[in-house]
Amino acid sequence: YFQTALLAFKVKGPKPLPFVGNALLINDSKKLEKIGSDCYEEYGPVFRAWISFIPTIFIYQPDHLQAVLGSSKQTDKNFLYSYMHNFIGEGLITNNGYKWLTHRKYIQSYFNINYLDRCVKTFSKHSKMLIKKLDNSDGLIKITNFVNDSVLNVLHEIVFGLQAEDEELKTKSPFRKGKLLVHERLTKPWMLFEFLYRLTSYGDMEITQKSKLQNFTKQVLENKKANRKVNREHSLLDIFIKISETHFDFTEEDIINEACTFMLAGQDSVSSAISFTLYFLAKYTEYQDRAREEVDEILDSCENNPKVSDLNDMKYLGCCIKEALRLCPSVPIIARKLSEKLVLDDITLPSGCNVFIAPYITHRLKHLYPNPEEYNPERFFSENGKSRHPYSFIPFSAGPRNCLGYKFAMLEMKTIISYLLRNYCIHLDQRSDKLNVLYRITLRAKGGIWIKLEKR
Numbered sequence: 001y002f003q004t005a006l007l008a009f010k011v012k013g014p015k016p017l018p019f020v021g022n023a024l025l026i027n028d029s030k031k032l033e034k035i036g037s038d039c040y041e042e043y044g045p046v047f048r049a050w051i052s053f054i055p056t057i058f059i060y061q062p063d064h065l066q067a068v069l070g071s072s073k074q075t076d077k078n079f080l081y082s083y084m085h086n087f088i089g090e091g092l093i094t095n096n097g098y099k100w101l102t103h104r105k106y107i108q109s110y111f112n113i114n115y116l117d118r119c120v121k122t123f124s125k126h127s128k129m130l131i132k133k134l135d136n137s138d139g140l141i142k143i144t145n146f147v148n149d150s151v152l153n154v155l156h157e158i159v160f161g162l163q164a165e166d167e168e169l170k171t172k173s174p175f176r177k178g179k180l181l182v183h184e185r186l187t188k189p190w191m192l193f194e195f196l197y198r199l200t201s202y203g204d205m206e207i208t209q210k211s212k213l214q215n216f217t218k219q220v221l222e223n224k225k226a227n228r229k230v231n232r233e234h235s236l237l238d239i240f241i242k243i244s245e246t247h248f249d250f251t252e253e254d255i256i257n258e259a260c261t262f263m264l265a266g267q268d269s270v271s272s273a274i275s276f277t278l279y280f281l282a283k284y285t286e287y288q289d290r291a292r293e294e295v296d297e298i299l300d301s302c303e304n305n306p307k308v309s310d311l312n313d314m315k316y317l318g319c320c321i322k323e324a325l326r327l328c329p330s331v332p333i334i335a336r337k338l339s340e341k342l343v344l345d346d347i348t349l350p351s352g353c354n355v356f357i358a359p360y361i362t363h364r365l366k367h368l369y370p371n372p373e374e375y376n377p378e379r380f381f382s383e384n385g386k387s388r389h390p391y392s393f394i395p396f397s398a399g400p401r402n403c404l405g406y407k408f409a410m411l412e413m414k415t416i417i418s419y420l421l422r423n424y425c426i427h428l429d430q431r432s433d434k435l436n437v438l439y440r441i442t443l444r445a446k447g448g449i450w451i452k453l454e455k456r
C-alpha cells in the first residue's frame with residue numbers, strides 16, 4: 001500500500017477532494033469524459049486517481065496494457081471485484097489464482113463451434129420473438145427495454161434451459177431485478193470497509209439480493225439433476241454438472257456461482273452494446289444502409305436461419321459493432337492488482353499496486369484513432385487496422401483473462417441487430433439525438449435510447 005501511495009503522490013492526476021479523493025467523478029459524466037479524452041496530453045501515459053484513501057494507477061498505452069493484460073503472471077483482480085459479489089457472484093470474473101485458472105480451463109473447452117452453433121439457434125429464435133413484439137408496438141419505442149428483455153430471455157434459456165414463454169420465469173426470476181451497488185460504495189468512503197458496509201441498508205440489500213440469485217439457481221439445478229438425461233448438454237447448467245462429475249474440485253457451490261456469473265456477465269454488457277450500435281446506425285443512416293445490404297444478402301442465402309459461418313460473413317456489421325464498442329465500451333473499467341512489480345518505461349509500479357484500465361481512454365487516443373469522436377466503422381476494415389497495436393482495441397479485455405464470452409457475444413449481437421435491420425428502417429427519435437452516457441460497471445444510455453421503427 002505505502003509504495004503505491006508514494007507513487008500516487010509523485011504521478012500527476014485529477015485534483016482529489018478531501019476524504020473522497022477522486023471518487024465523485026463517477027457521478028460526473030461530463031468531467032469523466034473530459035479526463036478520458038484529454039488525459040494523455042495532460043498527464044502523460046499514466047495518471048493516478050484516489051478512491052478515497054485507496055491509490056490507483058491508470059494506464060492506457062497499448063504496450064503498457066499488453067505488459068499487464070498479456071501477462072500470465074498479472075491475472076489477479078483487485079478490491080473492485082470484491083464489491084461486485086452481489087452482482088457478478090464469486091465465479092470466473094471475480095476469482096483469482098488456481099480456482100480461476102482451473103475453472104477457466106474446464107469451461108472454455110466447451111465454448112467450441114458446435115456449442116456456438118447451438119447458441120445461434122437460440123439467438124435466432126429470440127430475435128424472431130423480438131420482431132413479433134416490435135411489430136405490435138406503435139413504432140416509437142425505447143429500444144433499450146426491448147433489447148434488455150430479449151437478451152435476458154436468451155440467457156435464461158442458454159444458462160438454465162428455461163423458456164421465455166414460461167410465465168413463472170417472468171415473475172420469479174431474480175435476475176431481472178438486481179441493483180448494482182458498487183458505485184454507491186466507491187463514492188462513500190465508510191462503505192469501503194466491509195464491516196461498516198455490512199451494517200448499512202446497502203449491505204443488507206446485497207445479502208438479500210445475492211441469496212435470491214443463489215436460491216433461484218439452486219432450485220433450477222436441483223430440478224435439472226432430478227430430470228437429467230445423460231449426455232444431453234442443452235444448457236450451461238448441464239455442462240457445469242458434467243464438469244463437476246469429472247472434476248471433483250468443481251463443487252455444487254461452484255456450479256451455482258458460475259451460473260450466476262454467466263447470467264450477469266452476458267446481460268448488460270450485450271444489451272448496452274446492441275443499443276449503442278443501434279443508436280449509431282440510426283444516427284448515421286449511410287452506415288445503416290450499407291450494413292442492411294450485407295445482412296439482406298446473407299439472410300436471403302441462409303433463408304433467415306443463420307449459422308455461425310453466416311454471421312461471421314457479416315463483416316461490415318461486425319465493423320459497425322466494433323466501432324460502437326470503441327466509442328462506448330460496455331465494460332468501462334478493467335482492474336488488476338499487480339502480483340509482481342512492473343516497469344513501464346520510466347515508471348516502476350510496485351507489487352500490490354491497483355492498476356486500472358479504461359478502454360474508453362485507450363479507444364480515444366488520437367495517435368491510434370485520428371478524429372476519435374467520429375463514428376466510422378471503416379476504421380475496422382482489415383486493411384485499415386493492420387498497423388494498429390493488438391492492445392489498442394480492448395472492449396473484451398485481452399490476454400489470458402479476456403472475455404470468455406467474446407465470440408458468443410459477437411454472434412448474439414450480430415443475430416439480433418441483423419434481424420432488426422432486415423425488418424425495419426431505424427430512425428433516431430429527437431429525444432435521443434444526443435447520447436448521455438452513465439458510467440457504471442457497464443455503460444448505459446441515460447434515459448434509454450428512443451428510436452422510430454419503419455417496417456420494410
Ligand code: HEM
Nearest residue numbers: 092093265266269270273330331334396397403404405409
Ligand atoms: C458486448 C458484450 C461483452 C463485453 C463488452 C464483455 C467484456 C468483458 C470484459 C472487458 C471482461 C474482462 C473483465 C475484467 O477483466 O475485469 C470480460 C470477462 C468475462 N466475460 Fe465478458 N463481455 C461481454 C459479453 C459476455 C458474455 C455474453 C459472456 C457469457 C456468455 C461473458 C462472459 C465473461 C466471463 C466468464 C468473463 C471472465 C473471464 C475470466 O476472467 O477468465 N461476457 N468480459
